[in-house]
Amino acid sequence: MPDSRRSNRGPSAAAENRAALIAAAREVFASAGYNAPLSAVARAAGVGQGSLYRHFPDRISLAMAVFEDGVTQLEALAAEPGATLDDVLALITEQTIDSTAFIDMVTTPPTDPDPRVLEVRDRVANLLAGMLPAARRAGAVRDDVTAEDLVLVIGMVAGVLAKTPAPRRRVVAGQAWRLLRKGMAP
Numbered sequence: 001m002p003d004s005r006r007s008n009r010g011p012s013a014a015a016e017n018r019a020a021l022i023a024a025a026r027e028v029f030a031s032a033g034y035n036a037p038l039s040a041v042a043r044a045a046g047v048g049q050g051s052l053y054r055h056f057p058d059r060i061s062l063a064m065a066v067f068e069d070g071v072t073q074l075e076a077l078a079a080e081p082g083a084t085l086d087d088v089l090a091l092i093t094e095q096t097i098d099s100t101a102f103i104d105m106v107t108t109p110p111t112d113p114d115p116r117v118l119e120v121r122d123r124v125a126n127l128l129a130g131m132l133p134a135a136r137r138a139g140a141v142r143d144d145v146t147a148e149d150l151v152l153v154i155g156m157v158a159g160v161l162a163k164t165p166a167p168r169r170r171v172v173a174g175q176a177w178r179l180l181r182k183g184m185a186p
Contacts, residue, residue: 018055018065020045025066030099033162034063060114070095071123078127085135088127089154093177096158097169125151141184153180 024044028036038059042052056062077083077091129147136143157176164172 014055017045017047017051020047021052021055021062022065025062026099029063029066034059038062060116064116064120067120071120074124074127078131083131084138085128085131085140088131089150089177092124092154093157093173096154096161097166097173121151139186142186145184149184153184156180 021041025041028041028044032040038052039049041062042049045052052062056065073095074088074091078088125147128150132141132145132147132150135141136145157173157180160176161169161173
């Protein structure tokens with residue numbers, strides 16, 4: 001069986017290998033979840049595990065690189081004039097449909113929380129907190145709904161989607177949000 005790894009081109013391939021690892025991790029995490037074997041990521045990227053660990057010393061470092069784009073997209077959307085909490089929740093839902101791994105990582109309280117995960121979780125919670133006042137004024141959510149409530153709700157939707165076959169995730173997400181919005185409505 002031929003070896004699918006690229007030939008070792010030394011330091012000149014570092015940026016290309018890093019990009020390949022991030023792209024592969026995005027695919028592997030999307031299909032097999034956050035706890036997928038890192039060897040599968042290295043294999044999918046066409047590099048050895050040594051290269052993976054040179055770029056990303058642990059699973060969280062790799063996940064942070066993969067999911068940074070998603071958080072940046074959320075922050076950019078929230079900063080747009082006229083963006084609503086519903087817009088942000090819709091983007092989070094789309095990201096969850098594509099890969100439940102990120103939401104699992106951010107919404108599941110770890111037994112020994114890594115400060116990097118907490119920082120990303122706080123970024124998402126702060127973004128949601130910033131959207132809440134306008135959502136309350138618009139009558140979209142009750143006054144007692146907090147950013148922590150929204151993080152919990154997002155985790156609930158992600159939990160359902162993680163157990164749903166990919167082709168049905170969009171429909172199931174819509175059903176879950178319809179039910180959850182009734183519970184958050186004034």
